[in-house]
Amino acid sequence: MQPRTLELNTWSSEKKCRAVVAALTKKHFTAVYCATAQEAADYILKQAETAQSVGFGGSLSVADLKITSGLAAQGKEILNHGFPDLTPEQRVAIMKRQQTCDLFLSGTNAVTLDGCLVNIDGNGNRVAAMIYGPSKVIVVAGRNKIVEGDLADAIKRIKDKSAPPNAMRLGKQTPCASTGFCSDCDAPQRICHITTIIDSKPTLTDFHVLVVNEDMGL
Numbered sequence: 001m002q003p004r005t006l007e008l009n010t011w012s013s014e015k016k017c018r019a020v021v022a023a024l025t026k027k028h029f030t031a032v033y034c035a036t037a038q039e040a041a042d043y044i045l046k047q048a049e050t051a052q053s054v055g056f057g058g059s060l061s062v063a064d065l066k067i068t069s070g071l072a073a074q075g076k077e078i079l080n081h082g083f084p085d086l087t088p089e090q091r092v093a094i095m096k097r098q099q100t101c102d103l104f105l106s107g108t109n110a111v112t113l114d115g116c117l118v119n120i121d122g123n124g125n126r127v128a129a130m131i132y133g134p135s136k137v138i139v140v141a142g143r144n145k146i147v148e149g150d151l152a153d154a155i156k157r158i159k160d161k162s163a164p165p166n167a168m169r170l171g172k173q174t175p176c177a178s179t180g181f182c183s184d185c186d187a188p189q190r191i192c193h194i195t196t197i198i199d200s201k202p203t204l205t206d207f208h209v210l211v212v213n214e215d216m217g218l
């Protein structure tokens with residue numbers, strides 16, 4: 001991309017990111033604009049200082065921040081069910097522990113301009129921990145997750161751009177994992193069982209949303 005085009009695109013997406021931050025703030029989230037993914041990583045490491053246990057919801061946006069080693073160096077208990085070589089029983093045990101961890105980290109499948117976080121899950125462990133349980137939740141939302149429309153548009157974004165490549169990434173036997181398109185399947189390994197809309201800050205959770213002016217995750 002030419003430098004001037006890049007500059008204009010960055011300017012435009014910053015305006016949208018800041019509009020989302022304003023909408024989230026109005027809904028009592030701690031919403032923060034981050035110009036870069038590195039700013040988001042630094043923010044999380046700072047917020048994690050008082051946490052003993054840190055849960056990872058399985059988000060590519062969070063994985064791309066590469067903060068696990070920094071958190072481990074701080075002596076945190078890392079609760080990541082995506083670590084390789086875990087047995088199914090170990091994975092489930094970690095997902096249950098995530099529900100009561102001190103700090104839970106997640107991406108979001110979509111965030112609307114008026115500040116709703118919209119997600120679709122297969123197991124529900126990720127969305128459950130976003131809503132209630134952990135003392136603090138930090139959601140990382142790249143600019144590509146912003147939806148300029150209503151909740152139906154947010155769900156459409158997830159079914160168009162997020163769920164099929166995630167199904168493929170996770171090795172699921174679903175139609176979308178081979179075609180790239182959602183066919184609203186009834187496959188046993190369907191990853192779209194639960195749809196959540198976090199409309200404003202859950203009462204008992206210290207809830208932060210980092211809106212990042214970079215594309216992050218799916």
Ligand code: SF4
Pocket residue numbers: 159163164167174175176177181182183184185186187189190191192
């Ligand atoms: S409903 Fe089925 S086909 Fe559609 S995105 Fe979800 S898993 Fe894929």
